[in-house]
Amino acid sequence: MDLSHLALWLASSDVTLPLTIFVVFGTAKLLEELFERFGLPGIVGNILAGILIGPSLFGWIQPGEFLTALAELGVMFLLFQVGLHVKASELMSVGLTATVTATLGVIVPFIAGWGILRLWGEPHIEAIFTGAAMVATSVGITARVLGEKGLLNLQASKIILAAAVIDDVIGLLVLALVSGLAKGGVNYAELATTAILAIGFTVLVAKWGTRAMGRVVKRAENLNLGESQFALAMILLFGLSVVSVYMGVAAIIGAFLAGMALSENVTTRVHDLVFGVSELFVPFFLAGIGLHMDLTAIGNLHVLTLAIVILIAAVISKIVGCGLGAVKLGRTDALRVGVGMVPRGEVGMVVAQIGLSLGVVKKEIYGVVVFMSVMTTIIAPALLTWAYRGAAVEDTGEE
Amino acid sequence: MDLSHLALWLASSDVTLPLTIFVVFGTAKLLEELFERFGLPGIVGNILAGILIGPSLFGWIQPGEFLTALAELGVMFLLFQVGLHVKASELMSVGLTATVTATLGVIVPFIAGWGILRLWGEPHIEAIFTGAAMVATSVGITARVLGEKGLLNLQASKIILAAAVIDDVIGLLVLALVSGLAKGGVNYAELATTAILAIGFTVLVAKWGTRAMGRVVKRAENLNLGESQFALAMILLFGLSVVSVYMGVAAIIGAFLAGMALSENVTTRVHDLVFGVSELFVPFFLAGIGLHMDLTAIGNLHVLTLAIVILIAAVISKIVGCGLGAVKLGRTDALRVGVGMVPRGEVGMVVAQIGLSLGVVKKEIYGVVVFMSVMTTIIAPALLTWAYRGAAVEDTGEE
Numbered sequence: 001m002d003l004s005h006l007a008l009w010l011a012s013s014d015v016t017l018p019l020t021i022f023v024v025f026g027t028a029k030l031l032e033e034l035f036e037r038f039g040l041p042g043i044v045g046n047i048l049a050g051i052l053i054g055p056s057l058f059g060w061i062q063p064g065e066f067l068t069a070l071a072e073l074g075v076m077f078l079l080f081q082v083g084l085h086v087k088a089s090e091l092m093s094v095g096l097t098a099t100v101t102a103t104l105g106v107i108v109p110f111i112a113g114w115g116i117l118r119l120w121g122e123p124h125i126e127a128i129f130t131g132a133a134m135v136a137t138s139v140g141i142t143a144r145v146l147g148e149k150g151l152l153n154l155q156a157s158k159i160i161l162a163a164a165v166i167d168d169v170i171g172l173l174v175l176a177l178v179s180g181l182a183k184g185g186v187n188y189a190e191l192a193t194t195a196i197l198a199i200g201f202t203v204l205v206a207k208w209g210t211r212a213m214g215r216v217v218k219r220a221e222n223l224n225l226g227e228s229q230f231a232l233a234m235i236l237l238f239g240l241s242v243v244s245v246y247m248g249v250a251a252i253i254g255a256f257l258a259g260m261a262l263s264e265n266v267t268t269r270v271h272d273l274v275f276g277v278s279e280l281f282v283p284f285f286l287a288g289i290g291l292h293m294d295l296t297a298i299g300n301l302h303v304l305t306l307a308i309v310i311l312i313a314a315v316i317s318k319i320v321g322c323g324l325g326a327v328k329l330g331r332t333d334a335l336r337v338g339v340g341m342v343p344r345g346e347v348g349m350v351v352a353q354i355g356l357s358l359g360v361v362k363k364e365i366y367g368v369v370v371f372m373s374v375m376t377t378i379i380a381p382a383l384l385t386w387a388y389r390g391a392a393v394e395d396t397g398e399e
Numbered sequence: 400m401d402l403s404h405l406a407l408w409l410a411s412s413d414v415t416l417p418l419t420i421f422v423v424f425g426t427a428k429l430l431e432e433l434f435e436r437f438g439l440p441g442i443v444g445n446i447l448a449g450i451l452i453g454p455s456l457f458g459w460i461q462p463g464e465f466l467t468a469l470a471e472l473g474v475m476f477l478l479f480q481v482g483l484h485v486k487a488s489e490l491m492s493v494g495l496t497a498t499v500t501a502t503l504g505v506i507v508p509f510i511a512g513w514g515i516l517r518l519w520g521e522p523h524i525e526a527i528f529t530g531a532a533m534v535a536t537s538v539g540i541t542a543r544v545l546g547e548k549g550l551l552n553l554q555a556s557k558i559i560l561a562a563a564v565i566d567d568v569i570g571l572l573v574l575a576l577v578s579g580l581a582k583g584g585v586n587y588a589e590l591a592t593t594a595i596l597a598i599g600f601t602v603l604v605a606k607w608g609t610r611a612m613g614r615v616v617k618r619a620e621n622l623n624l625g626e627s628q629f630a631l632a633m634i635l636l637f638g639l640s641v642v643s644v645y646m647g648v649a650a651i652i653g654a655f656l657a658g659m660a661l662s663e664n665v666t667t668r669v670h671d672l673v674f675g676v677s678e679l680f681v682p683f684f685l686a687g688i689g690l691h692m693d694l695t696a697i698g699n700l701h702v703l704t705l706a707i708v709i710l711i712a713a714v715i716s717k718i719v720g721c722g723l724g725a726v727k728l729g730r731t732d733a734l735r736v737g738v739g740m741v742p743r744g745e746v747g748m749v750v751a752q753i754g755l756s757l758g759v760v761k762k763e764i765y766g767v768v769v770f771m772s773v774m775t776t777i778i779a780p781a782l783l784t785w786a787y788r789g790a791a792v793e794d795t796g797e798e
Contacts, residue, residue, distance in 0.1 A: 017471050018640035018650050025637065029630045069465055072416050230678055231428045238424065241417035251417050273675030279629055280676055 021070075023061060027053050028283035041381035043144055046283050047374065050290020063291040067284065074285030075140050075346070076255040077278035080237050082143040082161070083259020084271060085152050088210045091162045091260065094155070098162030101325030105163065105341050106170050108321030109134035112313045117365075120306055125182055126365050129355035132178045133369045134314050135171050138345025138377060139164030140252070140285065145381045146340075151388055156333040159326055160340035161256075167341070168253050169198045175351055182360040194248045201247040202257065205240065209261030217265040229266055230273045236262065250347075289345055293374045297367025307371045314372050315379065318342045332387075339387040343380040348373030420469075422460060426452050427682035440780030442543055445682050446773065449689020462690040466683065473684030474539050474745070475654040476677035479636050481542040481560070482658020483670060484551050487609045490561045490659065493554070497561035500724030504562065504740050505569050507720030508533035511712045516764075519705055524581055525764050528754035531577045532768045533713050534570050537744025537776060538563030539651070539684065544780045545739075550787055555732040558725055559739035560655075564605075566740070567652050568597045574750055581759045593647045600646040601656065604639065608660030616664040628665055629672045635661065649746075688744055692773045696766025706770045713771050714778065717741045731786075738786040742779040747772035 031045035031052070053060045061067070091098075113134035117127035142160055146152050152161075173195055180186030213236065220228055237258045244254025262270075298307045323338030352369035355361030361369075430444035430451070452459045460466070490497075512533035516526035541559055545551050551560075572594055579585030612635065619627055636657045643653025661669075697706045722737030751768035754760030760768075 014471075015641060015644040015650070017468055018475070018637045018644070018653075022634065022637035022641055025630075026634050029627075029634065033627065065464070066468055069416055069468070072413075076417070228428075228432065230675070231424075234679060235421065235425050235428065238417045238421035242414060242421050245414040245417070251414070254417075269671075272671045273678060276629070276672030276675030277679055279672060280633060 017066070020061065020066065023053060024049070024067065024070075024287050025280070025283055028287045032283075041145065041385065042148075043141065043286060043381050044378050046286035047290040047378055049283075050287035051293055051374075052290070053287075054291035054293070056290075056293050056295045061291065063288065067288060067291070070281055070284035071288035071346075072251070072285075074278070074281035074283065074288075075252050076237070076241060077274065078140050078144060078282050078285060079252045079256040080259040081271075081274050081278045082139075082147055082152065083256040083261075084263050084266070084274065085147065086158065086161060086260050087263055088206050088260045091158055092206060094159050094162055097326055097328070098159050099166055101159060101322045101337055101341070102163040102166035102170060104325040105137070105167060105318055105322035106135045106174065108324075109314060109317040110174070112317040113310065116306075116309060116313055120309075122365065125360045126355075126362065128178050128181060129351065129361050130310065130365060130369060132171075132174050133344070133348045133351040133355075133373070134310075134317065135167070135174050136344045136347035136351060136373075137164045137167045137171070137318075137341050138343045138347050138373075139168075139256075141343040141345055141377050141380055142340040142384060144282065144286075145384050146388075149385075149388070151391055154336075154388075154391060155329065156326070156336035156340070156388075159329075159333075159337050163322065163325070163337070163341060165202060165253055165256065168250050168347075169195075169202060171347065171351075172198065172248060172250075175354065179354060179358060182355070182358050198248040201244070202249060202253065205257040205261060209257060210264055213261040213265050217262075229270050233258075233262055233266060233270050233274065285346075289349075289374055289377055292346075292349055293370055294367065295371075297363055298371050303364045303368060307368045310368055310372050311375050314344065314376050315342055315383075318376075336384075336387045336391075339380070339383045342383060343377040344373040345377045346373070348376075416465070419460065419465065422452060423448070423466065423469075423686050424679070424682055427686045431682075440544065440784065441547075442540065442685060442780050443777050445685035446689040446777055448682075449686035450692055450773075451689070452686075453690035453692070455689075455692055455694045460690065462687065466687060466690070469680055469683035470687035470745075471650070471684075473677070473680035473682070473687075474651050475636070475640060476673065477539050477543060477681050477684060478651045478655040479658040480670075480673050480677045481546055481551065482655040482660075483662050483665070483673065484546065485557065485560060485659050486662055487605050487659045489557055491605060493558050493561055496725055496727070497558050498565055500558060500721045500736055500740070501562040501565035501569060503724040504536070504566060504717055504721035505534045505573065507723075508713060508716040509573070511716040512709065515705075515708060515712055521764065524759045525754075525761065527577050527580060528750065528760050529709065529764060529768060531570075531573050532743065532747045532750040532754075532772070533709075533716065534566070534573050535743045535746035535750060535772075536563045536566045536570070536717075536740050537742045537746050537772075538567075538655075540742040540744055540776050540779055541739045541783060543681065543685075544783050545787075548784075548787070550790060553735075553787075553790060554728065555725070555735035555739070555787075558728075558732075558736050562721065562724070562736070562740060564601060564652055564655065567649055567746075568594075568601060570746065570750075571597065571647060571649075574753065578753060578757060581754070581757050597647040600643070601648060601652065604656040604660060608656060609663055612660040612664050616661070628669050632657075632661055632665060632669050632673065684745075688748075688773055688776055691745075691748055692769055693766065694770075696762055697770050702763045702767060706767045709767055709771045710774050713743065713775050714741055714782075717775075735783075735786045735790075738779070738782045741782060742776040743772040744776045745772070747775075 028046045028049040031049045032042035035045035036042045110131040114127045114131035117130050146157050151157055240258040241251040241254035245251050298304050318341045319338035322341040323334040326334045326337040349370055352366045356366045427445045427448040430448045431441035434444035435441045509530040513526045513530035516529050545556050550556055639657040640650040640653035644650050697703050717740045718737035721740040722733040725733045725736040748769055751765045755765045
């Protein structure tokens with residue numbers, strides 16, 4: 001009889017779950033500690049862990065459904081936790097600057113990406129998709145770096161957060177537009193509906209979420225129910241994420257808005273419990289970015305050159321575009337804002353993936369965009385540390 | 400163009416993840432609060448939530464791979480957290496009583512289950528499988544109830560925990576034996592190897608784990624690495640779970656041993672972070688038990704009668720068997736131990752599932768065993784509250 005198989009069966013159905021978590025989390029944390037030992041950003045260690053154990057190098061781990069779910073949980077908790085540290089009123093107060101920043105941070109990178117691919121002799125539609133992917137911002141990376149350093153309350157950091165939320169909405173519309181073009185027709189009425197829904201929802205929650213949650217939490221407190229504040233927080237987190245998706249905004253934006261609505265209403269106990277979940281799952285989000293990079297796609301010199309050109313353009317165009325948007329804050333803050341918007345992370349990859357699945361982006365260009373998305377993410381923490389040099393944590397009162 | 404679909408696509412790939420979590424967690428917590436409002440055990444509310452939204456009633460949620468993974472995470476963190484509150488040395492000190500308790504708690508229920516099915520006129524092999532399923536103990540349920548009431552440090556509670564670990568090892572061997580019989584041949588040499596490996600591993604970790612972890616944690620402290628104690632704890636948790644499975648013990652036993660090895664070595668900060676993860680995922684484990692119950696399988700009166708007879712026998716046989724094993728502690732503690740071993744939970748269901756997949760257990764008997772597993776789990780919290788009445792939390796110094 002096949003006893004060992006049976007034993008495995010009984011022993012909680014499967015070894016896959018603990019084994020996958022052990023390998024991914026263990027490698028991510030190991031590289032994080034190593035990197036920090038050498039004064040490098042730990043977050044990059046997490047991403048490199050994904051590249052190391054993923055298909056690019058060792059091939060121990062393939063990105064599958066389970067890991068994708070853990071990564072999604074990770075980025076949702078990351079943004080929820082960031083939201084918990086941000087007051088909605090303060091974010092609203094930088095709304096105008098953030099809108100200009102996000103808008104310029106969409107226009108400049110799009111033109112840069114589109115222009116370079118046209119000059120490179122690529123078809124119009126591939127140029128448009130590359131431009132759209134360069135519009136993306138993965139705010140999770142910046143938020144993680146700033147959160148770890150205790151710099152989230154600086155003026156520049158708030159503009160980054162607000163601009164990233166707006167960027168997500170604009171990015172969605174750009175993608176819808178671009179996908180429409182790829183399919184040969186744009187439904188402008190539907191596009192407008194999506195825009196209104198997404199913007200309306202975001203503004204509504206940002207503006208009145210805190211007050212509404214204040215009432216809910218107070219009422220729950222009167223009931224005197226143990227850890228119910230945490231349970232309430234979780235229900236709001238996932239509930240608002242679901243509504244976000246239906247409203248056409250990313251689930252992580254819902255998670256961020258949920259955190260923000262609770263930021264003035266929950267105890268530090270809730271902060272601690274959320275921190276536990278996020279400490280466990282954020283490495284899966286970061287390693288997940290690395291797991292999706294496949295270096296073989298940009299294997300030949302011609303494609304590699306394009307990848308590097310696009311990478312440089314991606315960095316410069318966001319710094320220039322977003323920096324211009326925040327220029328009235330002075331050079332230092334403008335640079336911080338620009339650098340903070342550089343990482344494209346998982347958002348850029350999703351755009352490329354849609355292009356690939358629509359059959360309008362070829363494998364090489366997909367590889368170029370993924371390379372750009374991962375590399376901007378890897379570069380960003382060091383750039384951020386440099387741009388925020390001299391900004392003491394005590395500065396948090398500066399706004 | 401299909402804009403809404405595209406929007407969903409971009410918006411973090413999928414609404415399934417937040418939606419599933421929202422529905423399961425939300426319903427579980429809602430029923431938990433409702434139950435507690437009426438003085439009933441909240442844990443039962445969690446299980447009933449699973450029955451409510453699962454295939455038995457509303458059919459909103461089907462138990463799938465993702466939910467199973469969350470449930471597995473939940474029970475692993477539950478047992479890890481329980482381990483964190485238990486000193487290995489104290490568990491070892493009740494080792495002998497626990498062994499007698501576990502052994503009698505295997506023998507009496509097995510004979511009861513086997514005997515009833517034979518009297519009912521069922522085939523020999525189905526009687527044996529039912530007996531084997533009645534051997535199981537789902538320590539998670541008891542540990543959750545006792546942990547919430549702060550009663551884990553009582554003498555009886557420690558015996559329950561130790562006996563449950565031993566029960567898992569014996570249960571595994573019984574299942575291997577029974578499956579061998581079903582397939583027409585038992586390999587006794589392999590069975591002995593499994594037994595030695597499983598027992599050796601468990602004793603080894605229980606005996607020397609704490610000292611070994613003390614050294615590791617101290618060394619890590621000297622490196623002065625932020626939240627690295629939590630990271631270390633996670634690596635040990637999942638690492639030991641993996642090794643457990645390879646040694647032929649359930650992953651949750653590894654999780655429990657990992658917690659115990661760390662119980663004297665980590666800060667309350669780690670306790671808090673672990674608590675956050677467990678608060679989020681334990682409801683998935685509990686609701687998962689309810690999700691797997693399908694009442695239609697025991698739809699006719701004949702089968703329902705058998706199910707109720709088996710349920711009564713399952714409760715009495717564990718109380719009598721385990722109570723006898725702990726009788727030298729006096730009637731009160733013997734009763735507590737007996738009641739604490741009553742819930743069969745997910746372990747009983749796995750045994751029935753193996754019988755079903757081997758083709759030796761018919762659907763009705765499978766339904767009977769699942770009913771018994773779920774119902775013992777639902778009854779247990781109330782029985783425990785009754786058996787532990789008068790045991791003040793301050794009693795924790797009694798050992």
